[in-house]
Amino acid sequence: MKIKAERPVAIIKPEVLSIHGQTRIDNYYWMNERENPEVINYLNAENSYFEEMTKHIKSLQEELFLEMKARIKEDDSSVPYFYNGYYYITRFEKDKDYPIHSRKKGSLEAVEEIMFDCNEMAEGHTFFHLRGINVSEDNQWAAYGVDIVSRREYIIYIKNLFTGETLDTTIEKTTGSSVWASDNEILFYSRKDEVTLRADKIYKHKLHDKEINDILVFFEEDETYNTFIYKEKSKKFLVIGSESTLTSEYRILEANNPNGDFRIFQPRVRGLEYSITHYDSQFYVMTNKDDAYNFKLMHVGEEKTEMQHWKELIAHSDKTLLEGIDVFSNYLVVSERRNGLPRIKIQPWDSSVESYYLPFESETYTAYTGANVDFETEILRYAYQSLKTPSSVIDFNMRTGEQIVMKEQVVLGAFNKDNYVEERIWAKAKDGVEVPISLVYKKGLLKDGNNPLLLYGYGAYGATMEAYFSSIRLSLLDRGFIYAIAHVRGGEDLGRDWYEDGKLFNKKNTFQDFIDCSKYVIEQKYTSSSHLYAEGGSAGGLLMGVIANEAPELYNGLIVQVPFVDVITTMLDDTIPLTTGEYDEWGNPNEKEFYEYIASYSPYDNVKKSNYPNMYVTTGLHDSQVQYWEPAKWVAKLREFKTNDTLLLFEINMDTGHGGASGRFESLKEVAKEYAFLLDLEGIRK
Incomplete structure (x- = not known):
């Protein structure tokens, strides 16, 4: 027409x-x-x-x-995950646009604590996005980023989860991401350049400091790099990362020493990419070192971390791309891609036990590991879906092979995947x-x-x-x-x-x-x-x-x-x-x-x-x-x-x-x- x-x-x-x-x-x-x-x-x-x-x-x-x-289950919720004494849940309510973030102490039967109702927070705004929820180790404080312009410039706020009070503190021009030191007092965050919006600085903020006289911890001067900060799953180290398209560099500091100096893990070398994961006095390093273009896995101790000390754990493969790892006390879980399809490999630390892959049959699927925040578990949480199969969140027992579908995406109406x-x-x-x-x-x-x-x-x-x-x-x-x-x-x-x-x-x-x-x-x-x-x-x-x-x-x-x-x-x-x-x-x-x-x-x-x-x-x-x-x-x-x-x-x-x-x-x-x-x-x- x-x-x-x-x-x-x-x-x-x-x-x-x-x-x-x-x-x-x-x-x-x-x-x-x-x-x-x-x-x-x-x-x-x-x-x-x-x-x-x-x-x-x-x-x-x-x-x-x-x-x-009409196909969407409006009153929906995520599969809860347990972390540091609390179950964390994200849910939606009928006829509401935004998520509600909550937690329950110790048990799913406990009283729900509403951390953030984004529907209330979004009132009066044509755009609203909350990201980077970061809870202190004592479970009292949550830092979070809010963008109401849609320019990906976030203001960080701090909320007392015990009293429900949000502090007057506002930290502007940030990425929205932050991390607490182990003392529950010092908050590290990344800030953006006002013109280019490049994340170029890491600051630290002391709780209750209303003047925002924050201390610059790191400035990434190279305009081709962005910088960020996070805490290792082991909680032992804070990590500052600097990355460009082709090169990466990391700095580490014990999380219980927030006023100390970060030390370089491995100095940047043009074309050298690496990422680090800490567990049990070792760092596991995924890297393209020595022309390993599909990446390989190495490991190194906590003290001498430069690449001359790295030792190979998983060799490079011309046909298999190494995409990531999840570390558990008894298992290393390796995420790979081969022939265009994702694969998840379960590799016991005990060398007498054979490694194996999770079985996937379709040729048009995706599978990836989920929120696995607990070291001392034999349960791997992963997600699976295909072009015709709704997403499922699955808990897989790495020792017995038993798996439980914790949640399958609900499609309301007359949907049947066998019709496609x-x-x-x-x-x-x-x-x-x-x-x-x-x-x-x-x-x-x-x-x-x-x-x-x-x-x-x-x-x-x-x-x-x-x-x-x-x-x-x-x-x-x-x-x-x-x-x-x-x-x-x-x-x-x-x-x-x-x-x-x-x-x-x-x-x-x-x-x-x-x-x-x-x-x-x-x-x-x-x-x-x-x-x-x-x-x-x-x-x-x-x-x-x-x-x-x-x-x-x-x-x-x-x-x-x-x-x-x-x-x-x-x-x-x-x-x-x-x-x-x-x-x-x-x-x-x-x-x-x-x-x-x-x-x-x-x-x-x-x-x-x-x-x-x-x-x-x-x-x-x-x-x-x-x-x-x-x-x-x-x-x-x-x-x-x-x-x-x-x-x-x-x-x-x-x-x-x-x-x-x-x-x-x-x-x-x-x-x-x-x-x-x-x-x-x-x-x-x-």
Whole structure:
């Protein structure tokens, strides 16, 4: 259905940008002036246009929202976990958007203590997010971070859990994370730079110090690094971490000596990555030392911790990625990934007892260890789900092999997982590499090329795209859609080399992989170009921008969320959050070779006179990760250049940032808009 409305037209104000003897003309550079009334007027005009162009599907949006909400058990709660004398629980109440965090002393039959009712705390705010709840070892004090702007700048507050009083103390410009020393008096936390929002400083705060004369403990001067602090599971050490894309460094201090000096565990060496876990006078070190690109596990004593003292415990494997460990008094639990699938290995410390893997049968699943905070237990808590199987939290007895499903995600209504089919197929990329695709669809579907298919992609930062279950997604599947995930290079889905082969000067592999996956599902008659849709956000939005330029004929529509599409301009501006820390991901365009490579694919710089697919683009005015002006400029340029009459819709949430709406039901409304956009293009109106 074609709706006629006046398209917004952005003012052209040419800005000349020159570097390396090359010049770009940016007609929409002025849009980065957040407080400029002209900018706000343009964004409001785009929102008005979006409302006008979608008013005919408002009822469909509402129907989808109610349908998705109806599948959710509203009065739900997490599986309690026991820590330091208390059971901790997160629960939701009917018709409420936000969680309630509570605890019970000693027994699940004990009186519930409400720590934080986020519904009450969120009143009066269009956005609310609480994170980093951190309880002191004496169980009296809780530090926590709150963001009411959606810019990921948190104010830390401190609450007395015994009296319910929240102190007047407010610590601003933080990540929201903090940790108590063993004395229950000193609180360590990380603070962000006011301009770049880089977490660059660790401070310590003394309880009841209202003046906030906090002491700077560590300053990470290198602008390509972020810093953070945590306490080891053993409670013996405080750890300050510094990490860039390629390099890590840690500092340690006994938690009972908060006024002491942190000492470097292993000095940073360019390209050396490591992480540490402490238990029983030993540190366990997961590292890529000695070209172990898929990582190996080593161990070392508490005193001499430099890498020349590390001893190998689990060797490097070319085919298996080591992703993490959980340490127990009698077991080491190893999380791995092989052939694109997660594996959990139980390895007794007693060498006379054989190690084994938890058995998983599906090829489209994800499994991961959960909150395992107790050393002295033989119970491993892990979670399992697949594209058609709701998430389960399972307690597994590592000695007997017995397992108990503690909770299975409830899907209300007539859901039956046996009504759906999940598959993993492999597409051959242009350079001969095989790329996995995970799919799910309703049983009985015919592969005749007439099915609508939504293909999701990301492909950056080594982030693995797991095959997870979504009750929300059923609204597409039940209307005949196939949902698929393209596990393209740039993620770590098939190991660390899968990531390395999709970044820097290999970045174009990510885009080509997705295009080849798209061609493959068409060739195999899962769908056709008139029914194929693609979706991606942030770095996945960059992916969407590239395929829109390079292969627009393959897609009927794109959903492009908070897209990173103005790569050159952003990566040349070191005042923008994240820029300096991402030179190792995208390259530094201050160097000519990187500039030319990035310029050859940057979506904004490569918009051309061409036919483009239907597009629905979203952003948030307060986004700190991908600034709103990137999609705003891109959409304006697309309006200027595109030669066909397909839909180009741009919606700006004027109250939120990178993650969208904060309430669990408000976020469903955003998904309902995306699904309605797809269904309308398919002529499905209910």
